[in-house]
Amino acid sequence: MNKTPLYNRHVALGARIIDFGGWAMPVQYTNVIEEHLTTRSAAGLFDICHMGEIDVKGKGAFDFLQHVLSRNIDGQKIGQMKLSVLATEEGGIMDDLTVYLLGENHYRLVTNASTKERDYAWLLQVKDEKGFPQVEITDETAVIGKLDLQGPRSENILQQVVPANLHSLKYYHFIETQVLNIPALVSRSGYTGEDGFEIYAPHDRIGEIWDRLLQAGVDYGLKPIGLGARDTLRLESGMMLHGNDMDETITPYEVVYGWVVNLEKDFIGRDALAKQFSEGVKRKLVGFTMWERGIARHGYKVFKDGTEVGIVTSGTHSPTLEKAIGLAFVPVELSKPGTTFDIQIRNHFAAAQVVSMPFYKKEKQYVFFNTFI
Amino acid sequence: MSKVNPTDRRYTKEHEWVIDNGDGTVTIGITDHAQELLTDIVFVELPEIGKQVKQLEAVAVVESVKSVSDVYSPVTGEVSEANQKLEKSPELINHDPYGKGWIAKLKMAQPEELQSLLDASAYEAFIAAEEH
Known part of the structure; x- marks a missing residue:
């Protein structure tokens, strides 16, 4: 280890x-x-x-990252960081990462621990295949x-x-x-x-x-x-964990990452995401709370009127709220706050209700959550 | 920093304890070592009265913030009582695993099963071996 x-x-x-x-x-x-x-x-x-740190620098670093990241990083200033998704051709979430602009054409990507090797190999592959010879990519982890x-x-x-x-x-x-x-x-x-x-x-x-x-x-x-x-x-705080709540089979629109996708620019996964955006998603990740006793866990099944309709991706006992909370994928028609469904916990069903996120918000906001970070 | 495991009862390798009440029933719970590993017990799923269980079959569930664990019955029998206080105060298991944190009482079907379980010193030796 x-x-x-x-x-x-x-x-x-x-x-x-x-x-x-x-x-x-x-x-x-x-x-x-x-x-x-x-x-x-x-x-x-x-x-x-x-956690992983991958530096991307040299001539063309900006263009290269515009091509691999879902987020438009045009206008990002030195000293500013941005959350972004590294998407697959199919629009799946290979990783969610933060992008630090250290200097002109010098970026640092901070990746999840479990995805770093895959991210690094992917970035090198895209650099070679898409012709960014002057971009230097180094694993600084x-x-x-x-x-x-x-x-x-x-x-x-x-x-x-x-x-x-x-x-x-x-x-x-x-x-x-x-x-x-x-x-x-x-x-x-x-x-x-x-x-x-x-x-x-x-x-x-x-x-x-x-x-x-x-x-x-x-x-x-x-x-x-x-x-x-x-x-x-x-x-x-309503934040997702890669590998738990999302992975390459899930797109940003199915979770709460639509806001880090910019369809106005060309990037890997853009076409698949544009198609999904115009057609609309079928399932959505929602936050839920439970009022019956029991805790929903990753992998537990979600039912509506006796039919299996979704799956729990994260669940725990919230120490601040002192009740069971979690995230689950449900059909989009069941994703509105206030909607109820049942979660199978071992051999019984416990009722849960969709709530707006986050579950917990700190009292004195230093910044506002849904502004453009 | 385990507390002393009482010598008046028997133990399983799954970290449950069982004490003979002398009237054909036993009281069961989880050991101090088990509660220490689980930490922060936030929910206990108690068995229903009348539930029949075989030895080492799951009889209850304890959940911490991080994990879910089955509690296995040390003996074969029928559940005659469940510790309802755990519904409101699951942390009793953390604070007093051998006393107020008991989980259920069972009518024993095969009292001789108790002999097959570990005594306190054998249980302690088992934990020590498991940790190395």
């Missing part, structure tokens, strides 16, 4: 380690609910070194470490070790600065629905930053947080 540079620290902190897509990662340090609530009320520090600092007190904590003024850093923007005099890239973004930062620094120095942040955060209630709470946090 791959280990991040922080592995020994997790073990020393008493974390339970699991195999997450070939990586030995901490699933929890104390317990999931406690870590979840700590992130919502104070701050949490996450080891995200397993092994040399870049990544930490997420998330929660309402993140800014107070990080500001102690960063010279730049973080308060003026806007959502989905980043700065190249130093953390403890170590060169680092800091973006205001994350995967929890809270204010927070993603921090990128050299792999061999990330441990120093981890230690110092935990120390700086003591008075603010900062705790290390495992992947268990990362999953419940992202689900409460």
Whole structure:
């Protein structure tokens, strides 16, 4: 199994380690609910070194990415990041990733851990086949470490070790600065629905930053947080997980990613998506809550009037709302908020209702969710 | 940081415990080790009264935030009572797995089955071996 540079620290902190897509990662340090609530009320520090970083630079990098990404990146400024989909020819979601513009014709793609190898091979293939000889594509995953600092007190904590003024850093923007005099890239973004930062620094120095942040955060209630709470946090915030809620057989229009598709430009998967857009989708991913006892899980079947109509992709007990929540694919006619259906839980059926997303929204919005990020 | 496993009962390799109530019934639950592995129990699906189960057949379900686990009956028998307090307070299993966190009572069909189960020290040896 791959280990991040922080592995020994997790073990020393008493974390339970699991195999997450070939990586030995901490699933929890104390317990999931406690870590979840700590992130919502104070701050949490996450080891995200397993995620992928692929740099795309050189002459033609912009044109190349316009060709592979569903999102129009024209107009993106240096210091700005954007969420996008890497689509297959059929319009399926190969990956959902963030695109950082570091300098003119210099981009960094931050990918899911499990999809990085596939993404990288695909990008190299497209570069060769579609004639982008001057574009340089490099896998930086092994040399870049990544930490997420998330929660309402993140800014107070990080500001102690960063010279730049973080308060003026806007959502989905980043700065190249130093953390403890170590060169680092800091973006205001994350995967929890809270204010927070993603921090990128050299792999061999990330441990120093981890230690110092935990120390700086003591008075603010900062705790290390495992992947268990990362999953419940992202689900409460209505964020999807690739490989769980979507994959290459699912298109952006079937999930909530229609807004990252721009049919006005030419890109791989565009024609298939344009066709689907004009015809309309047949199924849709929706959020649901349950009022009966029980928890729906990935793979559970959805029924309407006794007929199987869909499938649950994510489900958990929401620590903030204290009820069962989840995501499911249902026929588009059952996707409106308020619609009810049944979920088979072992040998019984439990009623569920479609709700608008996200399940949880932080009280003091630093930014607004559905603006163009 | 496991608590001491009481010596007044027997254990399965699936991490359940069973105690003989002396009146033909047994009380069952999951072990401290099991609750520690599961953590944060947020839901318990209790068996219906009168349900017939064979030894090591699923009798209840416990769910944590992350996972779903079957609870296997340590003995063959009929469910005579279920711990209704777990409906509102599933965390009792985390806090007191050998006491208030009991799951069900069964009328034993084959009391000799108890002899085939592990005693506390054998169970502890089993956990130790499983972890290495």
